[in-house]
Amino acid sequence: MKILHTSDWHLGIQLHRHSLIEDQRYMLEQLYQIVEEEHISIVLLCGDVYDTTLATKDAIMLFDEAMKMLCQTLKCQVIVIAGNHDSHVRLSAMHDLLHDQGLHLYGLLEEAPRPLTIGDVDFYCVPFIHKDTLARIYDQSFTTYEEAFTCLMDDIRSRKNKRRQFVLAHAFVSGASVGESDRLAMVGGADHISCEVFHDMDYVALGHLHKKQACSKHIRYSGSPLAYAFSETKEKSVTIIDSDTMEIQVRPLKPLHSLVTLEGDYKDVMVMLPEHQNDYVKIILKDQGIQYELLEFIRERCPYLLTMQAWQKDEMIEYQSVLANELEQLTDEEILSRFFHDYHDRAITDEELVWFREAKEGMMSCE
Ligand SMILES: [Mn+2]
Secondary structure: OEEEEEOOOOEOOEEOOEEOHHHHHHHHHHHHHHHHHOOOOEEEEEOOOEOOOOOOHHHHHHHHHHHHHHHHHOOOEEEEEOOOOOOHHHHOOOHHHHHOOOEEEEOOOOOOOOOEEEOOEEEEEEOOOOHHHHHHHHOOOOOOHHHHHHHHHHHHHOOOOOOEEEEEEEOEEOOOEEOHHHHHHHOOOOOEEOHHHHOOOOEEEEEOOOOOEEEEOOEEEOOOOOOOOOOOOOOEEEEEEEOOOOOEEEEEEOOOOOEEEEEEOHHHHHHHHHHHOOOEEEEEEOOOOOOHHHHHHHHHHOOOEEEEEEOOOOOOOOOOOEEHHHHHOOOHHHHHHHHHHHHHOOOOOHHHHHHHHHHHHHHHHHO
């Protein structure tokens, strides 16, 4: 049986206020083609289907279209788990009815996971979950997330039979490499687990981090199918597993528009522009500030210019890719401040920092 692993579609996401819905539609068309060519039986979608818990109309329509295409036209089964960006209730609406149509939606884990058996594989589906929920399910108290997840995995291991065991999870495995668009996943988070908690599983299909990576041969992040940040321009793909041979194959996806950063003095940037007429462009000017007229002038020559910033020696800090271990040492405020630089191209204000502290204190007192 051939199984396709993907995650983090983030349907409805905007990049510097530009909708990527057409890019996502273009990506899905390639996915349908791969499903057909590779004779895929099951598609695993490991969380963050939508970008926001209140998904936009366009995003819901696109998801609807994709599920109809995969389940009805291409006759695959699809297994979906909720990520931290999804509303678990909205995502799993009508799951009992849809189950019979080959669409298996897992919003919230309320009891110990029962396997979904398809062919010779038992799938255990673990949507994004808090430590306290696991404590409730297993009627135990846990000090760390790792401990809670180990308890869950021990339970799954104890149900081993002659079929293969696959796990779908939306989680942060420590030691993994984190990109710019993953940074928000870190705020307030001590929710890391080690790769070892998954031992003895035949395959672990992970979602949450946007960079494709393997923690071991059969514990993998498929990565997001599109780049959602300028520093994240590496090749995107889907992962295919053959459950008979356990061979793994990666099929690349081509973006509708690539993301490029053009950095340099004004005249150098102007020379580079003609080559990037179809790319989403971020410009970093080194020799001058940005005025409205200049922005308009460049926009006329660069149809997909999304953001432009002036390079200031001391203020401009580039964060390409940092290791999770490195991020663990940063405070929540440092992470937030870096996020503001990356996403809004500016420093966080004192007022915003106060709001953040208040929100965080409010959260802590709820726990
Ligand atoms: Mn995500």
